[in-house]
Amino acid sequence: MILQWSLFFMYIYIKVTPTEASSWTAAVPSSVKGLLGSYVVIPCSYNYPDPKTSTTGFTGIWYNDNNQVICHSDKSQTLDQFRSRTKLLGDLSKKNCSLMIEDLQQSDGGPLYFRIEIKGYDQYSYKNNKVSVSVSQPDLSVQEEVKEGENVSASCSVFHSCPTYPPSFIWSHSGEQHDQTQQLHEGQWKSTSTLTFHPNRSDHNKTLKCKITYHRGLYVETSKILQVKYAPDIKTSSKCSSEDGVVKCECIVESEPPSMVYFILGDRVMQSSKAEKNGSVTIETLQTDSGSFSFVHCLANNRLGYDNILLSIPVKGKKDLGWIDLSIFI
Numbered sequence: 001m002i003l004q005w006s007l008f009f010m011y012i013y014i015k016v017t018p019t020e021a022s023s024w025t026a027a028v029p030s031s032v033k034g035l036l037g038s039y040v041v042i043p044c045s046y047n048y049p050d051p052k053t054s055t056t057g058f059t060g061i062w063y064n065d066n067n068q069v070i071c072h073s074d075k076s077q078t079l080d081q082f083r084s085r086t087k088l089l090g091d092l093s094k095k096n097c098s099l100m101i102e103d104l105q106q107s108d109g110g111p112l113y114f115r116i117e118i119k120g121y122d123q124y125s126y127k128n129n130k131v132s133v134s135v136s137q138p139d140l141s142v143q144e145e146v147k148e149g150e151n152v153s154a155s156c157s158v159f160h161s162c163p164t165y166p167p168s169f170i171w172s173h174s175g176e177q178h179d180q181t182q183q184l185h186e187g188q189w190k191s192t193s194t195l196t197f198h199p200n201r202s203d204h205n206k207t208l209k210c211k212i213t214y215h216r217g218l219y220v221e222t223s224k225i226l227q228v229k230y231a232p233d234i235k236t237s238s239k240c241s242s243e244d245g246v247v248k249c250e251c252i253v254e255s256e257p258p259s260m261v262y263f264i265l266g267d268r269v270m271q272s273s274k275a276e277k278n279g280s281v282t283i284e285t286l287q288t289d290s291g292s293f294s295f296v297h298c299l300a301n302n303r304l305g306y307d308n309i310l311l312s313i314p315v316k317g318k319k320d321l322g323w324i325d326l327s328i329f330i
């Protein structure tokens with residue numbers, strides 16, 4: 001990673017370092033990303049062979065890939081739909097061709113290239129130095145599945161080109177939030193928010209949202225559905241009833257992922273005859289003849305853990321003992 005970054009910066013450094021002073025060259029980043037409706041600045045410098053005679057004027061033009069004039073030193077020659085949104089920021093006589101595009105639109109894509117016309121000398125289109133402009137989409141990353149109670153860290157990031165209005169992040173879940181902005185190269189920043197939080201079972205199947213607000217109240221939102229896994233929890237509302245020698249036991253299990261559920265009656269292991277699922281809760285029903293047993297054991301396990309409960313079988317005329325947690329016997 002570190003090596004990658006240093007290579008990246010080396011690449012940027014080489015790209016923007018003026019090469020031979022006497023040739024038609026230009027330096028622009030290969031891509032710039034900005035937020036929809038915000039602005040981007042494309043840093044640009046250009047060069048030309050030494051004219052030897054005096055030059056009397058510079059005309060700078062930016063074209064898009066349809067060869068439309070998106071910015072011209074003479075504003076009247078800029079295409080209507082771009083006139084109010086583009087501006088040559090750089091001083092052309094100082095070999096600076098930086099371009100600003102305001103109110104960035106999805107259709108501004110480019111690639112764009114610069115052309116210089118030097119009065120009394122020559123002109124050149126820097127078609128070998130194109131820059132693509134794109135609307136950046138935020139990226140939210142969080143583990144595919146998380147365990148209840150664990151420290152989970154999610155991160156939300158976005159590329160932008162507007163350091164005066166850095167984006168701010170709002171998360172849908174409470175937690176410890178840490179925001180930072182780094183400059184990637186001239187004109188390009190990346191802002192990242194990291195949220196450390198403790199998901200619980202009520203977060204399962206819910207969206208984790210990251211809302212990014214920026215310039216003039218604009219915002220973008222991104223979300224991921226949380227998969228929260230936890231060990232089974234057998235509800236104390238589980239119970240048995242008996243009628244005409246037939247025992248019916250309901251074992252109510254909450255877990256993610258769903259558990260394997262067994263009933264043990266004496267030394268027999270039995271599977272339920274019916275399972276009703278509602279979200280993360282499953283009601284498993286055992287129906288059998290009781291023989292002479294007065295207890296049924298219900299067991300549940302998934303890959304995160306195990307739970308069990310001892311259910312009493314009510315005998316006609318005898319008081320229902322309700323449930324007893326087996327742990328008191330262990």
Ligand SMILES: *[C@@H]1O[C@H](CO)[C@@H](O)[C@H](O)[C@H]1NC(C)=O
Nearest residue numbers: 044045089090091096097098
């Ligand atoms: C070009 O002009 C822009 C806008 O004025 C400025 O921010 C940038 O530093 C200049 N670049 C160089 C290489 O001088």
Ligand SMILES: *[C@@H]1O[C@H](CO)[C@@H](O)[C@H](O)[C@H]1NC(C)=O
Nearest residue numbers: 149150151152176196197198
């Ligand atoms: C979770 O992270 C916080 C700091 O972010 C730490 O104080 C806490 O001990 C961690 N808890 C667990 C269960 O790892």
Ligand SMILES: *[C@@H]1O[C@H](CO)[C@@H](O)[C@H](O)[C@H]1NC(C)=O
Nearest residue numbers: 173174198199200201202203
């Ligand atoms: C889960 O966490 C939320 C807040 O993060 C809290 O309001 C809720 O009570 C928790 N639920 C349980 C079952 O612990």
Ligand SMILES: *[C@@H]1O[C@H](CO)[C@@H](O)[C@H](O)[C@H]1NC(C)=O
Nearest residue numbers: 276277278279280281282283
């Ligand atoms: C499923 O459980 C929810 C509460 O967790 C309840 O409101 C809903 O009525 C249940 N649905 C069925 C079909 O039992």
Ligand SMILES: *[C@@H]1O[C@H](CO)[C@@H](O)[C@H](O)[C@H]1NC(C)=O
Nearest residue numbers: 204205206256278279280281
């Ligand atoms: C998760 O949500 C989907 C769609 O909203 C639903 O079909 C599914 O039953 C839910 N699962 C759980 C375990 O709640």
